[in-house]
Amino acid sequence: MKVYFLGTGTSQGIPVIGSHHSVCMSDDPKDKRLRVAVWIHWDDYSFVIDCGPDFRQQMLASKCVKLDGILFTHEHADHTAGLDDIRPYNFRQGELPIFAHERVLKNLNRRFDYIFETENRYPGAPSVKEFEVKNNEPFAVGDKIAVPINVWHGNLQVFGYRIDDFAYLTDVKTIDEAEIEKLKGVKVLVVNALREEPHATHFNLQEALDFIGRIKPERSYLTHISHLLGFHEEVAKKLPKNVFLAYDNLEITI
Numbered sequence: 103m104k105v106y107f108l109g110t111g112t113s114q115g116i117p118v119i120g121s122h123h124s125v126c127m128s129d130d131p132k133d134k135r136l137r138v139a140v141w142i143h144w145d146d147y148s149f150v151i152d153c154g155p156d157f158r159q160q161m162l163a164s165k166c167v168k169l170d171g172i173l174f175t176h177e178h179a180d181h182t183a184g185l186d187d188i189r190p191y192n193f194r195q196g197e198l199p200i201f202a203h204e205r206v207l208k209n210l211n212r213r214f215d216y217i218f219e220t221e222n223r224y225p226g227a228p229s230v231k232e233f234e235v236k237n238n239e240p241f242a243v244g245d246k247i248a249v250p251i252n253v254w255h256g257n258l259q260v261f262g263y264r265i266d267d268f269a270y271l272t273d274v275k276t277i278d279e280a281e282i283e284k285l286k287g288v289k290v291l292v293v294n295a296l297r298e299e300p301h302a303t304h305f306n307l308q309e310a311l312d313f314i315g316r317i318k319p320e321r322s323y324l325t326h327i328s329h330l331l332g333f334h335e336e337v338a339k340k341l342p343k344n345v346f347l348a349y350d351n352l353e354i355t356i
C-alpha cells in the first residue's frame with residue numbers, strides 16, 4: 103500500500119495569502135503546503151481521505167487517474183471544498199462513492215446542493231454515492247477494511263481512519279481511551295501537529311509527540327502544519343527518531 107501526501111498544510115495553506123512570514127517566503131518546496139489530504143492506493147484500488155480546495159491541483163500532481171472513493175474526516179472547508187472537481191472521475195468512471203459521518207453527509211448536501219439534486223440535475227454536475235460511516239462499524243474499501251477512529255476537534259466529532267497497519271488522524275485535539283485501543287499495533291501513523299503554541303482544536307507539536315509516544319508506531323508523520331511551526335528543514339532536525347515531518351508530494355510505502 104502506498105500513501106501519497108497530497109497536502110500537509112493547515113486551513114489557509116502555506117504560503118498564506120499576503121503573508122511576509124519567513125516560512126511563507128521560503129523557496130524550499132517542502133515549505134509549500136496545500137490543504138491536507140492523502141491518496142492511498144494498492145493493487146488496482148485508489149482512495150483519498152478528504153477533498154479540500156486544492157483537490158484539482160493535487161490530483162494533477164499525483165497523477166491519480168482513477169478513484170474508488172473519498173473518505174471524509176469532517177465538514178470543514180479545508181477538507182471538503184474541492185468536491186466539485188471530482189467530475190473528471192465521474193466522466194470516466196461514473197458515480198463516486200463518498201464515505202462520511204451522517205452529519206457530514208447532511209452538511210455536504212447543503213453546501214453542494216446541486217450535486218445531490220435528483221430532479222432537473224445539470225447533466226455535467228458531479229455525482230456521488232453516499233455511504234454513512236458510523237463509529238465502531240468498520241467498512242470495506244476495495245478488498246481492505248477501513249476502521250473509523252472517533253476523535254475530537256475541540257467540540258466537533260471527526261473521523262480518522264485505520265486501514266491495515268496504517269492510520270491517518272487529522273484535526274485531533276483529544277481522543278477517548280476506547281479509540282486509542284483501535285490504534286494498537288499500527289505501524290505507520292499520520293497525525294496533525296499545527297505549531298508549537300497550544301491551540302484550542304488541534305494538537306500542537308508536543309501533544310502530537312506525546313500521542314505518538316502512547317501509540318508507539320514504527321514510523322509517524324506529522325501533517326496539517328501551520329507556517330508558525332517553522333521551516334521544514336529546521337523542524338525536521340528536531341524531531342525524535344522515526345518521527346517525520348510530512349511534506350506535499352511525499353509518498354511512503356506501508
Ligand SMILES: [Zn+2]
Pocket residue numbers: 112113138178180181273326
Ligand atoms: Zn483542517
